[in-house]
Amino acid sequence: MGDFSKKSRIAHDDFLAGLLAWRIWLGLGMQDIRIRYKRTALGPLWITASQVTTFVCMGMLFSAVLKNDIHIYLPYLAAGMTTWSFLAGVAQEGPQIFVQYHRLITRLKVPQAVHVLRVVTRNFLIFLHNAAAVLLVSWALGGKVTASLLFLLAGFPLLFVTGFALAMLLAIVGARFRDLGPIIFMVCQFGFFMTPIMWSVADIPDGSKWWVYVNPAYHLLELVRAPFLGQAPEASTLWISLALASALTAAAYGLFRCVHHRIAYWL
Amino acid sequence: MPHIILRDVSVEFPVYDGTHRSLRRALVDLSVGGRILNHGRRVTVQALDGLTLDIQDGDRVGLIGSNGAGKTTLLKVLAGLYQPTGGAIDSEGRIATLLGADCILDPEMTGYENIDHAGVLLGLSGGGGRLADEIADFSELGQYLHLPVKTYSAGMQLRLSFALATAQESDILLIDEVLSAGDARFMGKARHRLNALTERNSIIVFASHVDDQLRSMCNKVAWLQNGRLMQFGETEAVIAAYHAWSPEAE
Numbered sequence: 001m002g003d004f005s006k007k008s009r010i011a012h013d014d015f016l017a018g019l020l021a022w023r024i025w026l027g028l029g030m031q032d033i034r035i036r037y038k039r040t041a042l043g044p045l046w047i048t049a050s051q052v053t054t055f056v057c058m059g060m061l062f063s064a065v066l067k068n069d070i071h072i073y074l075p076y077l078a079a080g081m082t083t084w085s086f087l088a089g090v091a092q093e094g095p096q097i098f099v100q101y102h103r104l105i106t107r108l109k110v111p112q113a114v115h116v117l118r119v120v121t122r123n124f125l126i127f128l129h130n131a132a133a134v135l136l137v138s139w140a141l142g143g144k145v146t147a148s149l150l151f152l153l154a155g156f157p158l159l160f161v162t163g164f165a166l167a168m169l170l171a172i173v174g175a176r177f178r179d180l181g182p183i184i185f186m187v188c189q190f191g192f193f194m195t196p197i198m199w200s201v202a203d204i205p206d207g208s209k210w211w212v213y214v215n216p217a218y219h220l221l222e223l224v225r226a227p228f229l230g231q232a233p234e235a236s237t238l239w240i241s242l243a244l245a246s247a248l249t250a251a252a253y254g255l256f257r258c259v260h261h262r263i264a265y266w267l
Numbered sequence: 268m269p270h271i272i273l274r275d276v277s278v279e280f281p282v283y284d285g286t287h288r289s290l291r292r293a294l295v296d297l298s299v300g301g302r303i304l305n306h307g308r309r310v311t312v313q314a315l316d317g318l319t320l321d322i323q324d325g326d327r328v329g330l331i332g333s334n335g336a337g338k339t340t341l342l343k344v345l346a347g348l349y350q351p352t353g354g355a356i357d358s359e360g361r362i363a364t365l366l367g368a369d370c371i372l373d374p375e376m377t378g379y380e381n382i383d384h385a386g387v388l389l390g391l392s393g394g395g396g397r398l399a400d401e402i403a404d405f406s407e408l409g410q411y412l413h414l415p416v417k418t419y420s421a422g423m424q425l426r427l428s429f430a431l432a433t434a435q436e437s438d439i440l441l442i443d444e445v446l447s448a449g450d451a452r453f454m455g456k457a458r459h460r461l462n463a464l465t466e467r468n469s470i471i472v473f474a475s476h477v478d479d480q481l482r483s484m485c486n487k488v489a490w491l492q493n494g495r496l497m498q499f500g501e502t503e504a505v506i507a508a509y510h511a512w513s514p515e516a517e
Contacts, residue, residue, distance in 0.1 A: 027387035107370040109346055109362050177290035261350040265281055
């Protein structure tokens, strides 16, 4: 067996072992949140409180500025922002993951994917808290709970998998190239305005709509936002999200397999 | 049977400076062919050089050598944390590591929080009360376990991290110099615990500068110098050779 194929075999085993060690990454992700908010009165609800404050204020402001009906605009904005926060949070933390946990990686025999999954789990748990708040807000504004919420059963896992693949890719590249963090930060700020979160596709002329449809973040957002608003996501959105999650996962796995044996040396 | 076999293992660490760390720079280089803007040769540090070592079931191996000899790097290679840049390693058995007290312990968290955290991270059984009781009993830290670990002395941190590392179900235990911070009483307990571990057919490899620790805990010693294996064999003989050689190197 060649040297490279042996290393690539080790990488494969480490990747799978990481996925299978769900007790570890789920436990650590939950512990991270519990410990961070242990000494505060509201506990993890602080995260939700600040998110709710943001989208209620922005919702009131922009529905006034844009002269939208707040009963429609606020749930739309809230669902979009919550989902975006998860994606942007994972993307911005991504390049730091291996750097942040370098002590564990170079001293403790734990599969490397565990550290990535821990961060994604932490962000996803925050997302779930916020998602509950979105439902409450839209219900308070007269929204109805419909069967289309069942689409979230597909949307949430897809969102998690996409978040993991994205974080893994960024974690690897970020371990080698330390200027990735600021670049991603810029992309996220720019992406927040370019993606229909504060505005909707209907607001822009037909001729410009194509650049919304080619934005993968739009489809991921729609996948979760539509069910929250009592609609079924478009079939194309479902397929594109599925393809995106698969492609990113394949890329993350491929890159990990190629460079796994170098990651510890980069830290 | 647990074993670790190294064949001609080398480890070269890359040393990156700012320009090698920049993605923007790398992309620019790529687009202009990479050769025009040459930022200099990549610098590497040779930490291990052609090491061949055979560690078998029941071996308790001590590592000696001056600072920078490659002891810690060797332990990390044995653990599979660094994959050799040259040569091959073949190992079998579940590995537990104690390579620095600061790695499992988060200084901001209390002793009990750290026990919970490490319990999840290391997959320790008996989560919740039982694990905590066991660790509290062995480490003898008492009420200190309610305080943040940053208030502990080095010896107290060692007690806690040693108790956690040795609570793992493992076949191979790798320990770096950390043990030197323990007091006499703790060292006695630690020795008992390590002996109990070897009786479960484990391999133990540990680095130390304290000859008495090596004498009482090892049946073999490996002496490293500048990343090369100078001698590997019976404890007294290797320690004697090491001390006979050291002064001449000055």
